[in-house]
Amino acid sequence: MKRIMVIGSSAGAGKSTFARKLGKKTGIEVYHLDVLYWKPGWVESSLQEFADAQHEIVKRKQWIMEGNYSSTFEIRAAACDSVIYLDLPLYICLYRVVKRWLTNLGKTRPDMAAGCREKLDWKFMEFIMTTYKRRKKEMAERLSQFRAKGIEVTVLKNTRDIDSFLNNLEGRTGQNL
Numbered sequence: 001m002k003r004i005m006v007i008g009s010s011a012g013a014g015k016s017t018f019a020r021k022l023g024k025k026t027g028i029e030v031y032h033l034d035v036l037y038w039k040p041g042w043v044e045s046s047l048q049e050f051a052d053a054q055h056e057i058v059k060r061k062q063w064i065m066e067g068n069y070s071s072t073f074e075i076r077a078a079a080c081d082s083v084i085y086l087d088l089p090l091y092i093c094l095y096r097v098v099k100r101w102l103t104n105l106g107k108t109r110p111d112m113a114a115g116c117r118e119k120l121d122w123k124f125m126e127f128i129m130t131t132y133k134r135r136k137k138e139m140a141e142r143l144s145q146f147r148a149k150g151i152e153v154t155v156l157k158n159t160r161d162i163d164s165f166l167n168n169l170e171g172r173t174g175q176n177l
Helices: 017-027 035-037 047-058 071-075 090-105 122-148 158-168
Strands: 004-010 028-031 063-066 082-086 151-154
Touching: 004 017, 017 028, 017 047, 017 063, 017 082, 028 035, 035 047, 047 063, 047 071, 071 122, 082 122, 090 122, 122 151, 151 158
Parallel strands: 004 063, 004 082, 028 063, 082 151
Antiparallel strands: none
């Protein structure tokens, strides 16, 4: 477990928080796809810029990349040896998105590009609610494909699973995972 994709059922699944904790426990550098995708003022990177940044990261011996971004999913998938999927219920994801917004009002999160102050709008909430089931189905198919290729897949369905997984990494580093 040295090249790790952290993906989730939705925004609010806890990908960024989990990846930060995993990076701290393992000593593996964490890359947040939101940082690579967004430019100050919520300006989107071009697909080419976004893909190029990921191509550079996947060349490294070790990395943790968190985020879904289906348009460049295969870049990470082709290079990873482990996938950790946070499969939390929709109501938890929605709650966490609202909580994140309230906690970070007027600030930029550490897992977001500089100059992108926290925001929340109905369009984003609607996106989460209307795509959740479809995205879960697509992820289930992708996870099956990963397993068929011999990639280690871990599915964490709740806070207890997440905490247990992280606690079992105590004292380990990226060199001996």
